[in-house]
Amino acid sequence: MSVISDVIIIGAGSSGSAVAYYLAKKGVKNIVVLEKLGMGSGATGHAAGLIRHHYPDRNLVKMVRYCSQKFIDFKEEMGFNIDYVRNDFCYLTPAGQKGIEDIIEMQRSEGVNVELLTPAQVAHIHPKGEINTDGIGYGLLDHDGGYADPYKVAVGYCERAKQLGVEIKIGVEVLDFVVDSGKVTKVITNKGDFSAGLVINAAGLGASKLNSLLGITLPVKNFSLGHGVLIPDITFEPDILTINDASQEEYLFFLRPESGGTALIGMDQDDPNREFNPDTYYMDVPFNKIGKYYEHIVKRLPFAAGFKLSTAFGALDVKTPDWNPGIGFLEGAPENYYQIVAGSGHSFKLAPVFGKVVAEQILGENQSFDFSVFDINRLSKFSDDDFGGSFFINE
Amino acid sequence: MLNIVVLVKQVPNTTQVKIDPVTNNLVREGVPSIVNPYDMYAIEEALLLKEKFGGKVSILSMGPAQAKEVIKYAMAMGADDGILLSDRAFAGSDTLATSYTLSAALSKMGKADLVLCGKQAADGDTAQVPAELAEYLGMGCITYVSKICDIADGKITVERTLDFAEAKAEVSMPAVLTLNKGINEPRLPRLKDMVKAMYMSIQVLKSNDLTLDEKRISLSGSPTQVMKVFSPERKKSGYVLNGSSDEQVSALVGELIKREII
Numbered sequence: 001m002s003v004i005s006d007v008i009i010i011g012a013g014s015s016g017s018a019v020a021y022y023l024a025k026k027g028v029k030n031i032v033v034l035e036k037l038g039m040g041s042g043a044t045g046h047a048a049g050l051i052r053h054h055y056p057d058r059n060l061v062k063m064v065r066y067c068s069q070k071f072i073d074f075k076e077e078m079g080f081n082i083d084y085v086r087n088d089f090c091y092l093t094p095a096g097q098k099g100i101e102d103i104i105e106m107q108r109s110e111g112v113n114v115e116l117l118t119p120a121q122v123a124h125i126h127p128k129g130e131i132n133t134d135g136i137g138y139g140l141l142d143h144d145g146g147y148a149d150p151y152k153v154a155v156g157y158c159e160r161a162k163q164l165g166v167e168i169k170i171g172v173e174v175l176d177f178v179v180d181s182g183k184v185t186k187v188i189t190n191k192g193d194f195s196a197g198l199v200i201n202a203a204g205l206g207a208s209k210l211n212s213l214l215g216i217t218l219p220v221k222n223f224s225l226g227h228g229v230l231i232p233d234i235t236f237e238p239d240i241l242t243i244n245d246a247s248q249e250e251y252l253f254f255l256r257p258e259s260g261g262t263a264l265i266g267m268d269q270d271d272p273n274r275e276f277n278p279d280t281y282y283m284d285v286p287f288n289k290i291g292k293y294y295e296h297i298v299k300r301l302p303f304a305a306g307f308k309l310s311t312a313f314g315a316l317d318v319k320t321p322d323w324n325p326g327i328g329f330l331e332g333a334p335e336n337y338y339q340i341v342a343g344s345g346h347s348f349k350l351a352p353v354f355g356k357v358v359a360e361q362i363l364g365e366n367q368s369f370d371f372s373v374f375d376i377n378r379l380s381k382f383s384d385d386d387f388g389g390s391f392f393i394n395e
Numbered sequence: 396m397l398n399i400v401v402l403v404k405q406v407p408n409t410t411q412v413k414i415d416p417v418t419n420n421l422v423r424e425g426v427p428s429i430v431n432p433y434d435m436y437a438i439e440e441a442l443l444l445k446e447k448f449g450g451k452v453s454i455l456s457m458g459p460a461q462a463k464e465v466i467k468y469a470m471a472m473g474a475d476d477g478i479l480l481s482d483r484a485f486a487g488s489d490t491l492a493t494s495y496t497l498s499a500a501l502s503k504m505g506k507a508d509l510v511l512c513g514k515q516a517a518d519g520d521t522a523q524v525p526a527e528l529a530e531y532l533g534m535g536c537i538t539y540v541s542k543i544c545d546i547a548d549g550k551i552t553v554e555r556t557l558d559f560a561e562a563k564a565e566v567s568m569p570a571v572l573t574l575n576k577g578i579n580e581p582r583l584p585r586l587k588d589m590v591k592a593m594y595m596s597i598q599v600l601k602s603n604d605l606t607l608d609e610k611r612i613s614l615s616g617s618p619t620q621v622m623k624v625f626s627p628e629r630k631k632s633g634y635v636l637n638g639s640s641d642e643q644v645s646a647l648v649g650e651l652i653k654r655e656i657i
């Protein structure tokens with residue numbers, strides 16, 4: 001089989017699916033999405049789906065404002081239910097962290113409905129019980145937070161894109177490229193060859209392997225995040241606020257309501273000394289490490305002490321040293337090869353803006369948002385020694 | 396008051412097993428271990444008996460140091476203490492050598508009224524260890540128990556469910572029982588129990604902590620010889636129903652009726 005089209009998108013995660021939809025909406029014909037497993041089967045399908053505005057960078061705040069409105073309107077715009085729930089989002093900062101007041105001021109000037117809470121106020125913010133505020137500087141209470149099902153978002157974009165004529169090919173794995181005169185002329189897959197004017201690498205954990213076929217290496221690393229599904233011993237309504245505790249670097253966690261009266265905890269399971277190979281990765285949760293986490297959670301949120309642990313699992317995403325994804329045409333790479341790589345633990349919520357701006361950039365239109373924080377060419381200044389921190393706090 | 400010992404084995408979490416894309420072999424390295432799913436019923440039943448009659452629940456396991464994790468999980472469910480038999484000198488044990496070694500540990504642990512086990516291990520599926528152990532300890536043994544009816548006058552009455560029969564049985568204590576899947580619903584640990592379990596200690600016993608006949612342990616004490624491990628041949632292949640959704644649904648329903656499934 002040999003297929004010629006205008007655009008090939010590799011990967012039907014939240015990023016690739018959104019781009020397929022936005023390009024099709026702008027009238028681009030002959031778009032093909034190649035997905036080796038299933039829509040949203042990568043990092044997207046494992047994501048917690050948290051949507052909130054706490055970013056210290058003005059551009060990012062503008063973008064997440066846009067995105068969260070898009071999630072609210074998703075059902076109406078796309079005709080697809082993504083289980084969006086609007087709830088408050090309370091981010092706990094470590095005591096002594098400087099500059100929080102300025103960040104809040106900036107976020108407010110961008111229209112974010114955020115309150116700055118003192119520890120005494122944080123103590124009583126949760127309807128299910130008191131919060132222990134040891135070590136906490138502030139609580140940043142975002143009234144426009146929410147969460148949605150990331151898998152459904154990817155499927156929603158794909159389904160709508162299909163209606164607009166996009167072809168989504170499931171079970172097609174990209175294996176190699178043919179490059180001629182500085183252009184990718186052929187995409188070789190397990191189901192035949194494809195060629196296109198433009199090739200977009202949105203392959204998540206598979207992106208680096210594709211890049212290496214073209215001799216491209218970026219400063220990116222795989223990292224691991226853990227989740228636990230909890231069965232509360234108290235009623236836990238779906239719109240109860242999310243707590244995101246970033247006060248203690250070793251035990252960053254969030255607790256949010258999940259469907260069916262359950263709760264979801266997320267834990268930072270990154271280990272800078274471990275190589276996370278997606279082909280052989282198992283989420284093993286060593287009792288001691290996870291036990292320490294639970295100890296911290298129970299201390300912070302005593303009302304959760306009786307919550308039962310149903311399952312714990314982990315998943316991988318790809319990070320960059322500054323914890324932002326890399327997007328654009330890379331200098332020195334084939335000129336028709338575009339990348340949206342390294343979701344860095346927080347790119348699900350950015351899917352709508354990725355779709356919008358990437359489509360604009362590709363079509364040479366004015367960009368609705370300044371994408372310099374994501375510019376893939378910025379990554380050339382980093383080396384492997386520049387990794388550190390956590391997406392929970394660096395963003 | 397009952398002194399209950401539960402035998403627990405760590406097995407690989409087979410729901411997570413991956414195939415190496417290059418060699419097509421199972422990726423064994425780093426596969427998370429879980430409590431043998433059948434043993435979960437034994438742990439739960441022990442906790443229920445303790446709640447009813449009072450007493451103590453101890454976990455006994457044999458395996459690598461990593462097996463501490465599954466003992467911790469049992470402790471988070473509510474077990475009072477745990478012992479791990481872990482020594483290179485035990486490596487290569489078959490079911491006979493394993494049950495012999497476990498029996499030595501049980502003798503050292505003192506009087507147990509009941510030894511509860513899962514009906515088999517999810518990795519080896521032999522179901523041999525409990526009966527062999529009972530033999531070594533000179534205890535009675537009832538397998539495939541689906542209900543514990545009563546404990547009185549030093550005797551325990553149970554119901555057994557076998558493939559083609561149900562039975563009522565009675566045995567004097569101390570005794571070894573193996574429990575069927577579904578006899579109860581194993582509880583989930585609470586966060587605070589996970590924290591408590593993290594601080595509980597597990598006693599690790601080596602071969603020289605036990606009174607053992609060296610010829611009866613490890614590979615040299617194991618008469619079982621594995622000739623070959625292979626995947627069973629697939630006898631029947633499936634087929635795909637084609638056509639519109641409506642056509643596929645009618646074809647499927649027709650097939651199910653034909654086979655008297657519905």
Ligand SMILES: Cc1cc2nc3c(=O)[nH]c(=O)nc-3n(C[C@H](O)[C@H](O)[C@H](O)COP(=O)(O)OP(=O)(O)OC[C@H]3O[C@@H](n4cnc5c(N)ncnc54)[C@H](O)[C@@H]3O)c2cc1C
Nearest residue numbers: 011013014015036042043044048049050174204206343349
């Ligand atoms: C546990 C966890 C929790 C998270 N929580 C959040 C959160 O709360 N909020 C948030 O905003 N973000 C969160 N994230 C981050 C977010 O999930 C990711 O950054 C984002 O979804 C990345 O999307 P993607 O489309 O770039 O990649 P992916 O979702 O990984 O998609 C890549 C796709 O490409 C396919 N593919 C790979 N190689 C090939 C190939 N050679 N040929 C064909 N197809 C290929 C894969 O099968 C996959 O479907 C979380 C991530 C994890 C792991």
